[in-house]
Amino acid sequence: MSEAPRAETFVFLDLEATGLPSIDPEVAEISLFAVHRSSLESPDRDESGAPVLPRVLDKLTLCMSPERPFTAKASEITGLSSDSLARCRKAGFDDAVVRTLQAFLSRQEGPICLVAHNGFDYDFPLLCTELRRLGAHLPPDTVCLDTLPALRSLDRAHSHGTRAQGCKGYSLGSLFRRYFQAEPSAAHSAEGDVHTLLMVFLHRATELLGWADEQARSWARIEPMYVPSDGPSLEGSWVFTATVFIVLTGSRVPLPPLCKKDEEAVPPEPAVPGAVRSQTRQESRLWTSEPSGRPQCVDLVVIHVRSRTL
């Protein structure tokens, strides 16, 4: 069920950043290609019938200096570094970036659908983090589409569970190579990856437009990847992390699985919009031998809680 009226413009998006979510990354480069729905419904094609980039295309690409360092891997694959960005005197993700982004989007017919590969788990939450830090917003009717689960799901429905289909890779590069029998250009530059993403979308445009109409998610539902330790979004908020160990000896209850990991999201308390509380519970049982030779066990319960309100 769609959460919004059908999108009239699709804005393909890619972020390059200082690393993966585990390090609370910062955006170092953003690229957006805005394509009108009509260009996706009737793509331009070359002599062989293969789709080509729409002729009418608005592009925006900006580089910015993060405050924290890149991981070695992120710097290696993106070709960006704190030094090179500072040498070019690039400012960070600041109000000027927000104004440019908002001006770019305001030129497009709405509603807008943002499109990114693995966007629900990376690009959208990270962009949300940066925007909230600056107290900025996107048009309220903005929706978003993640091509990774969309294409996996479309392929599954197509193949009726054929084994061969499930073995294929769904990285952006794998999809491009599969669809076009060619290497993607400028991988891991934001603009290069947006170009690749748009070509992948064009190859499956009819299906993905239908998917967007049915499954696009409201931007308002996107949660930030993390809460920066500074900036206006932290006012009146709190972040709490706790790890609790409980050791029980001599338990005689039936043997459970050796290790059980159970992760659940529980409602925030009190109910504040945007609040997040996650809890990880890990149970382990260690069996030892008493001098008599009878087995004795030690149960270890680890509860890790992370909470925040926004």
Add this chain to the structure above:
DNA sequence: TGCCAGGCCCTCTTTAGGGCCTT
């Protein structure tokens, strides 16, 4: 002491584990 992303998918699955995908 350990925590250090996390949701999705597949399978030698469901009382679980490991790989993918994003930088």
